[in-house]
Amino acid sequence: MLKFWKNREPEPGAPAPESARKPWRERLARSVLNRDIRDLFARHPKLDESLLDELETTLIGADVGGVASSELIESLRARLHKREFADAGQLLSALRERLVALLMPVAQPLRIDPARKPFVVLMVGVNGVGKTTTIGKLARRFRDQGDEVILAAGDTFRAAAVEQLKTWGERNGVPVIAQAANADAASVIFDALQSARSQGADVLIADTAGRLHTQGGLMDELAKIRRVLVKLDAEAPHEVLLVIDGTTGQNAISQTRQFKQAIGVSGLVVTKLDGTAKGGVVFALAREFGLPIRFVGLGETAEDLREFDAQAFVDGLLSETLGDA
Ligand SMILES: Nc1nc2c(ncn2[C@@H]2O[C@H](COP(=O)(O)OP(=O)(O)OP(=O)(O)O)[C@@H](O)[C@H]2O)c(=O)[nH]1
Ligand SMILES: [Mg+2]
Numbered sequence: 001m002l003k004f005w006k007n008r009e010p011e012p013g014a015p016a017p018e019s020a021r022k023p024w025r026e027r028l029a030r031s032v033l034n035r036d037i038r039d040l041f042a043r044h045p046k047l048d049e050s051l052l053d054e055l056e057t058t059l060i061g062a063d064v065g066g067v068a069s070s071e072l073i074e075s076l077r078a079r080l081h082k083r084e085f086a087d088a089g090q091l092l093s094a095l096r097e098r099l100v101a102l103l104m105p106v107a108q109p110l111r112i113d114p115a116r117k118p119f120v121v122l123m124v125g126v127n128g129v130g131k132t133t134t135i136g137k138l139a140r141r142f143r144d145q146g147d148e149v150i151l152a153a154g155d156t157f158r159a160a161a162v163e164q165l166k167t168w169g170e171r172n173g174v175p176v177i178a179q180a181a182n183a184d185a186a187s188v189i190f191d192a193l194q195s196a197r198s199q200g201a202d203v204l205i206a207d208t209a210g211r212l213h214t215q216g217g218l219m220d221e222l223a224k225i226r227r228v229l230v231k232l233d234a235e236a237p238h239e240v241l242l243v244i245d246g247t248t249g250q251n252a253i254s255q256t257r258q259f260k261q262a263i264g265v266s267g268l269v270v271t272k273l274d275g276t277a278k279g280g281v282v283f284a285l286a287r288e289f290g291l292p293i294r295f296v297g298l299g300e301t302a303e304d305l306r307e308f309d310a311q312a313f314v315d316g317l318l319s320e321t322l323g324d325a
Contacts, residue, residue, distance in 0.1 A: 020309070020312065021312045021315060021316070023298065023306070024298070024306075024309070024312040024313060024315065024316035025315065025316045025319040027273070027274040027298035027299060027304070027316065028273065028274070028279060028298070028313070028316035028317050028319065029316075029319060029320065030274075030275060030276050031062075031273070031276065031277055031278060031279035031317055032061070032062045032063075032276065032277070032278040032279060032280075033058075033059075033062035033064075033278060033279035033280050033317050033318075034279065034316075034317055034318065034319060034320045034321070035320065036058045036061060036062060037055075037058055037092075037318060037320070037321045038320035038321045040054055040055060040058050041088060041092060041321050044088075045088050046088065047080070047085055047086075047087050047088045047090075047091055049077075049080070051088060051091070052073055052076060052077055052080065052091075055073060055076075055095070056069050056070065056072075056073040059072065059073070059280060061278075062278045062279055062280035063249050063250065063278040063279070063280035063281040063284060064280035064281075064283045064284055065250065065253070065280070065281075065283065065284030065287060065288070067284075067287055067288070068102065068283050068284055068286075068287035068288075071287070072095065072098050072099070072102070075098060076091060076094055076095060076098070079094060092318075092321060092322070095318075096314055096315070096318055096322070099283065099314045099317075099318075100310050100311050100314045102283055102286055102287060103282065103283065103286050103293075103308075103310035103313065103314065104310045105286070105290060106268075106285075106286045106290060106291065106292055106293045106308075106310075107292075107293060107308050107309060107310040108267075108292035108293075108294070109294060109307050109308070110239060110241075110267055110292075110294040110295070110307075112142065112147060112202065112203055113238065114202070116233075116235060116236075116238050117200070117201075117202060118150070118193070118196040118197060118201045118202060118203055118204040119202065119203050119204070119238050119239070120193060120203075120204045120206070120229060120233065120236040120237040120238050120239070121138070121203065121204070121205045121206070121237065121238070121239045121240075121241060122189075122206050122208065122222075122225065122226075122229075122237040122239070122240045122241070122263075123135055123205060123206060123207055123208060123241050123243060124208050124222060124240060124241070124242050124243070124259055124263065124265070125210060125242055125243035125244065125245075125255070125259070126210050126211065126255055127209075127210030127211040128210060128245065129210065129243045129244060129245040129248075129271060130243050130245065130269075130271035130272060130297055131155075131207060131208070131210060131243045132155070132161060132164050132165055132168070132207055133168075133271075133297075133300070134241075134243055134269055134271060134295070134297065134305060135151060135165065135168065135205050135207055136165075136168030136169075136171070136172065136302070137297075137301075137302045137304070137305035138205060138295075138305065139151060139168065139169070139172050139174045139205060140172045140174075140302040141302070141305065142202070142203050142205075143172055143173070143174060147202040147203050148199070148200070148201045148202045148203070149174045149201065149202065149203045149204075149205065150174070150175050150176075150177060150192060150195070150196040150199065150201045150203070150204050150205075151165055151168070151169050151174055151175070151176045151177070151192075151204075151205050151206075151207065152176075152177050152178075152188060152189045152192030152193075152204060152205070152206040152207065153165045153166070153176055153177065153178035153179075153188060153207055154185045154188050154189045154192075154206045154207045154208045154209070154225065155185070155207045155208055155209040155210070156179070156181060156182055156183045156184070156185045156188060156209070157182075157185075157209040157211065157212055158209070159181040161207065161209070162176075162178045162181070165178070165207055166178065177191060177192035177195055177196075179191070185208065185209065185221055185224075185225060186221070186224045186225045186227075186228040187228070189206045189225050189228065189229065190228045190229065190231075190232065192204060192206065193229060193232050193233065193236065194232065197232070206225070206237070208221070208222060208225065209221065215258075219258070219259075219262035219263070222259075222262055222263045223262060223263055225263075226263055226264075239266050239267055240263060240264055240265050240266050240267070241265075241266070241267050241268070241269055241294060242255075242256060242259050242260075242265040242267070242268050242269070242291075243268075243269045243270075243271060244256065244268060244269070244270050244271070244281070244285065245270075245271055245272050246270045246271055246272045246273040246277045246278075246279070246281055246282070246296070246297070247272050247277045247278070248281065249278065249281060250281075250284065252281045252284070252285060253284060253285070253288055256268070256285060256288070256289055256291070260289070260291075265291060266291075266292070267291065267292045267293070267294040268285060268291050268292065268293045268294065269293075269294055269295045269296070269297065269305075270282055270285070270293060270295075270296050270297065271296070271297030272297055273296050273297060273298055274297070274298045274299045274304070279317050282296070282313065293308040294307070294308060295307060295308060296308050296313070
């Protein structure tokens, strides 16, 4: 295990305190990226071209994506040729810096603008990615910040979805606006916005279906939700959060492209990065779209939804190799 990192100068920009970084390290310890980079540097501690070639294969294998991986490797190769690295440890340190630099621009937290009242968050994404769970976690977060939150059960396709949202609402003391199963999703969310307004709520978070009979049908429904909201508030929704399952791989790229085209996306949430997720898809998304990554899901409890922190994330992903674990 390489221990060099501990003796290096701190990065520019205030590093997060140790207590804030620990959960990231713990939750990202089993990721494929962590394991494979550690194995690579253990197997190949010598600084040479083939280390870089293998590193590129490792990054691609962990879903970092072909374009981002080759850009990262080429920038390291140029520095290797200029003899900037004394050993493999310094190369790893440079990789860490490049990975942080790739994510810094997208580490933009979601700020609830109090002038937009209620601030409307529309949650979108394909089925099973974690939309409803993330809404529950967000409701808790906003409520703890002192915001009055209302949830809209806009996934009317599955009856169980409304129940799932109500359970989260009850657990957190947050009201849920719902209609009968198979109601029109746009009208549920329209009613919810009206009632959030009349109650003077600060935040309205709307759930949506992840799957309808056809993918085109889903995109049409989302477009309709947007059209209907605009009738009440020309700027609503104020945030469209696309939820991506961190275990999905490169399919995340085509999902993001589709949702971006159909309704526009203002921020991303990448869930399920705990456990044995590969971990690299976050870099691929940052490189391809540059969309703000608002939150990441590092587990199933409310505290496990964390505001995205580029440095804590990269250090968590490389913890095994950096020797910080
Ligand atoms: N380990 C882990 N599990 C998560 C995370 N986020 C969500 N899940 C789990 O993912 C599963 C699906 O979550 P849902 O919130 O129901 O997903 P959804 O996008 O609403 O799904 P549909 O309503 O079918 O479109 C649940 O079992 C969640 O507990 C996370 O960050 N980590
Ligand atoms: Mg759901």
